[in-house]
Each structure stands twice: as C-alpha cells, then as structure tokens.
Amino acid sequence: RALIFPFLIREGKPTPFFTFVLALLFCVYNGYLQGRSLSNYAKYPSGWLKDPHFITGFIGWLIGMAINIHSDHILRNLRKPGETGYKIPRGGMFEYVSGANFFGEILEWFGFALACCTIESLAFALCTLFILGSRAKQHHQ
Numbered sequence: 001r002a003l004i005f006p007f008l009i010r011e012g013k014p015t016p017f018f019t020f021v022l023a024l025l026f027c028v029y030n031g032y033l034q035g036r037s038l039s040n041y042a043k044y045p046s047g048w049l050k051d052p053h054f055i056t057g058f059i060g061w062l063i064g065m066a067i068n069i070h071s072d073h074i075l076r077n078l079r080k081p082g083e084t085g086y087k088i089p090r091g092g093m094f095e096y097v098s099g100a101n102f103f104g105e106i107l108e109w110f111g112f113a114l115a116c117c118t119i120e121s122l123a124f125a126l127c128t129l130f131i132l133g134s135r136a137k138q139h140h141q
Contacts, residue, residue: 038118061112064111067101071092074089097136
C-alpha cells in the first residue's frame with residue numbers, strides 16, 4: 001500500500017518532503033522489523049498454515065485490505081477535478097463508520113498479528129489502533 005497508494009492519488013495537497021521522508025523511513029523500518037521477526041525468531045509447527053489462528057488472521061487481513069482499497073477508491077473520487085471543499089464519503093464501509101479507510105487498515109494489521117502470533121506484529125497492530133483510531137476520531141468530529 002505504501003508504494004501503490006501515492007501513485008493513485010490525484011491532485012491533492014502537496015506533502016512536505018520531511019513528512020514523506022519520515023513516513024518512508026517508518027515503513028522501511030517497520031517492514032524490516034516485521035520481516036526479521038518472522039524470519040529469525042518466530043517458530044511455527046509444520047501445520048501452521050492450517051491452524052485456525054493463521055486462517056482467521058489471514059481472512060481478517062484480506063478483508064481489511066479489501067475495505068482499505070475500496071475506501072481509498074471512494075475517497076479519491078469524492079471531488080471532481082478542480083473541485084474543493086469537504087465532502088462526506090458514501091458507500092462501502094463508510095455507511096457504517098466514518099473512517100472506513102482507517103478501520104480497514106486496523107483490521108489488516110490485527111489480522112496480520114493473529115496470523116503471525118508474534119509480539120512484534122501485535123505491538124504494531126496496537127500502535128496502528130492508537131494512531132489511526134485517534135485520526136479516525138478527529139475525522140469523525
């Protein structure tokens with residue numbers, strides 16, 4: 001998502017370069033920590049891919065990603081070219097929560113944490129909940 005989403009955005013507010021660099025560093029470092037955790041420290045039994053934790057987590061991750069992608073699509077298409085101002089998104093999960101894109105990403109990371117069952121993946125899922133949860137609350141207000 002971090003690599004694809006920026007290319008899909010149409011004319012929007014410019015992102016300060018420092019913010020871009022911090023976001024890039026964060027994503028690279030988190031990816032490294034999650035990958036290192038899974039490749040060097042996590043131990044899984046041979047039938048792990050059939051375990052209910054993995055299956056449920058993978059399905060949660062997949063549903064969260066679908067919600068996130070669909071919500072981003074709705075947000076990208078809220079305004080016509082040249083149009084400004086605030087608009088309330090409609091459709092998809094926006095009918096149930098005002099921050100559907102945030103909800104989808106939180107669900108993704110908790111699904112990932114359940115599928116991996118590592119302390120590192122749970123820590124990031126909780127961080128995502130707190131950070132995106134507060135952003136979702138601000139957007140709702």
